[in-house]
Amino acid sequence: MSVDVVAERPRTVPQAVARRAQEDPLWLRVTLIVAALAVIGILVIVPVANVFVEALREGLGTYFANLFGDPDTRHAVLLTLTVVPIALVANTVFGIAAAWTIARFRFPGRTLLTALIDLPFSVSPVVAGLMFVLIFGLQGYLGPFLRRDGYAVMPYLIALVAVVVAVVSFLLLRPVGRKARQGLWGRTWIVLPLLAVTVFAVVLLPQLYLEVWPRNESLKIIFATPGLVLATAFVTFPFVARELIPTMEALGADEELAAVSLGASGWQMFRDVTIPNIKWGLAYGIILCNARAMGEFGAVYVVSGHIAGQTDTMPLRIEKLFQEYNLPGAFAVASVLTLLALVTLVAKIQLERRVPSTAKLFREETHERPQ
Amino acid sequence: MNAFVRYGAMLMLAAAAPLLGAPRGHAAEIALLNVSYDPTRELWRALNAEFIPYYEKTTGNKLTIKQSHGGSSTQARAIIDGLDADVVTIASIIDTNAIANKGLIEAGWVDRLPQRSLPYYSTIVFVVRKGNPKGIKDWPDLVKPGVEIVTPNPKTSGNGYLSFFSAWGSVIVRGGSREDAVDYVTKLYKQVPVLDSGARGATTTFVQKQIGDVHLAWENEARLEVKEAKGELEIIYPPISIRAEPHVAVVDANVDRKKTRAAAEAYLKWLYTDTAQEIIAKNFYRPSNDQILKKHASHFPPVKLFPITDIAASFEDAHKQFIGDGGVFDGIYKPKS
Structure with a gap:
């Protein structure tokens, strides 16, 4: 029969037949769909819904009392709202810098750097926390010094940051092209060291003479807020950089080169060309980074010291409330984190429509440049 | 975009502000950090609520x-790594001595406070299901066939090794030989279906996962557990058990640096007052003041509490002999696959 059909109409098969051949039988499709829905229901929807059910079990009044009535819980929320933005700003700055370096330059060790950026993802958060204990702990490398006279480093640290900001600003703001660089802008190799030394001295010396920082006092890093920030920033470091590297590589440097050739300074190019191009990818990275930073438990657990009302972030507080048999309290805080996760999810879906996918960018690129 | 940059800059300034303002404190404001073990949250909360107003009234200083x-x-590890504890109130002298060995607490600390630095002591008791269906009354009942025992891992948990010492002592103190004791604990740990790493984990296994017939727990944890279970569990006091000794100590290195020694010492000494001893008794820890203990005798049925010196030279020695690498426990316990 089928041989006849083929003989009559060679090279074409009726569309309906073709479709049927590609499709699985109805019972199989239904079974698979039901199975998938059941798995998602049991593993995702029921537990998430349960968080809210448990949190609201004793009514809205108790729910808000649990969230805002307990000073330790209140402090945990505030602490998370302090730690996360700082980690986020740091990761945004370093993420852009790292992505820029990797996407725009070819240098020895570039592959290694790319791999190192991913390191925080592959290292267990507990190990990450322990690394900071080993560095800043009393038995660690810097601990004894920090304990004895920790604030002594602050003037130098701040002066160093100021130098980096000044040097980067100089490089970003100077006009592009030899002719445009008049006067001081042109003498980079004289001006830059001078600038660095001057800024260092100007920032450092007043701090030393005015004794802004206390002497012989211990500077707390771990078991205090700075340690929580470090641990959070370390664990969430890859999000922004990883989001930006493919975007920037796919976009290529053409538009930036065009801007520079038209006389834009580094900063103008960055602000008017680079940022508009990467903004959705950047926002996407920041949102993911934020979600992970808020929920971080392992690394923070190791460096926190578990001081109620002082170093407990929201996830740590949830664990503590749970252990104290205060289930409604634990679920109330958990519901806030879950709500944040849902908001993140919605924002992520919204952004995904705007972020040009890498594949699409490559397609456009090859299309525009016929070889 | 500009708004974005401005927001970022503002955040960074906001982040730097507390760093600039933080380090200067007032002499009359004292902040103490009490580093303790897991089950004592409710106890210290109650004690602090009483001590703070008392201290502020008598000295005029502000205390948190x-x-x-x-x-x-x-917790001991965290203090060794630099956690700024003023006083340490953890469960076992082994851990307190670990801190002392790093030079953070001065030698001879045990004798600086009354009662060998023990404002209270505690023990290990049995928690069983409602109606005690397996008829567990004493240590030998635990190794009857078909009884499942829940207790944390002696290697990682204070509750865990105290359970072991109790079981061991229940044989030795009653005149059994070392061979009898080895035989007994071998049988006992064969009937432990799972060794959790800590006290609260074991409680969860017993209460929420409904595994096991008897839970070997801290006396105060057992009381809390039974209260939370609302009639589903009962406490059984064995006739004999270990005297567990959670010592308290001032962390010398920290109080001298933070200049909080006076407050820290006053805090720990206050624990021996009648007010504090009453609070301790009400939280189901056995107060070291015998009069207060007698007053709350209904809370604390008589159990013959044997000291660690009945089975070893000290807690450290017992831990080394029984729990440490190559100790008795290593020889008898085979994890179930």
């Missing part, structure tokens, strides 16, 4: 006390 809770060894 922060608490940190976790497994004893974890």
Whole structure:
């Protein structure tokens, strides 16, 4: 029969037949769909819904009392709202810098750097926390010094940051092209060291003479807020950089080169060309980074010291409330984190429509440049 | 975009502000950090609520006390790594001595406070299901066939090794030989279906996962557990058990640096007053003041509490002999696959 059909109409098969051949039988499709829905229901929807059910079990009044009535819980929320933005700003700055370096330059060790950026993802958060204990702990490398006279480093640290900001600003703001660089802008190799030394001295010396920082006092890093920030920033470091590297590589440097050739300074190019191009990818990275930073438990657990009302972030507080048999309290805080996760999810879906996918960018690129 | 940059700059300034303002404190404002073990949260909360107003009234200084809770060894490790504890109130002298050995607490600390630095002591008791269906009354009942025992891992938990010492002592103190004791604990740990790493984990296994017929727990944890279970569980006091000794100590290196010694010492000495001893008794820890203990005799049925010296030279020695690498426990316990 089928041989006849083929003989009559060679090279074409009726569309309906073709479709049927590609499709699985109805019972199989239904079974698979039901199975998938059941798995998602049991593993995702029921537990998430349960968080809210448990949190609201004793009514809205108790729910808000649990969230805002307990000073330790209140402090945990505030602490998370302090730690996360700082980690986020740091990761945004370093993420852009790292992505820029990797996407725009070819240098020895570039592959290694790319791999190192991913390191925080592959290292267990507990190990990450322990690394900071080993560095800043009393038995660690810097601990004894920090304990004895920790604030002594602050003037130098701040002066160093100021130098980096000044040097980067100089490089970003100077006009592009030899002719445009008049006067001081042109003498980079004289001006830059001078600038660095001057800024260092100007920032450092007043701090030393005015004794802004206390002497012989211990500077707390771990078991205090700075340690929580470090641990959070370390664990969430890859999000922004990883989001930006493919975007920037796919976009290529053409538009930036065009801007520079038209006389834009580094900063103008960055602000008017680079940022508009990467903004959705950047926002996407920041949102993911934020979600992970808020929920971080392992690394923070190791460096926190578990001081109620002082170093407990929201996830740590949830664990503590749970252990104290205060289930409604634990679920109330958990519901806030879950709500944040849902908001993140919605924002992520919204952004995904705007972020040009890498594949699409490559397609456009090859299309525009016929070889 | 500009708004974005401005927002970022503002955030960074906001982040730097507390760093600039933080380090200067007032002499009359004292903050103490009490680093303790897991089950004592409710106890210290009650004690602090009483001590703070008392201290502020008598000295005129403003006092805040922060608490940190976790497994004893974890907490000791954190103090060794620089956690700024003014007083340490963890479960076992083994862990307190680990801190002392690093030079953070001065030698001879045990004798600086009354009662060998023990404002209270405690023990290990049995928690069983409602109606005690397996008829567990004493240590030998635990190894009857078909009885499942829940207790944490002696290697990682204070509750865990105290359970072991209790079981061991229940044989030795009653005149059994070392062979009898080895035989007994071998049988006992064969009937432990799972060894959790800490006290609260074991409680969860017993209460929420409904595994096991008897739970070997801290006396105060057992009381809390039974209260939370609303009639589903009962406490059984064995006739004999270990005297567990959670010592308290001032962390010398920290109080001298933070200039909080006076407050820290006053805090610990206050624990021996009648007010504090009453609070301790009400939280189901056995107060070291015998009069107060007698007053609350209904809370604390008589159990013959044998000291660690009945089975070893000290807690450290017992831990080394029984729990440490190559000790008795290593020889008898085979994890179930």
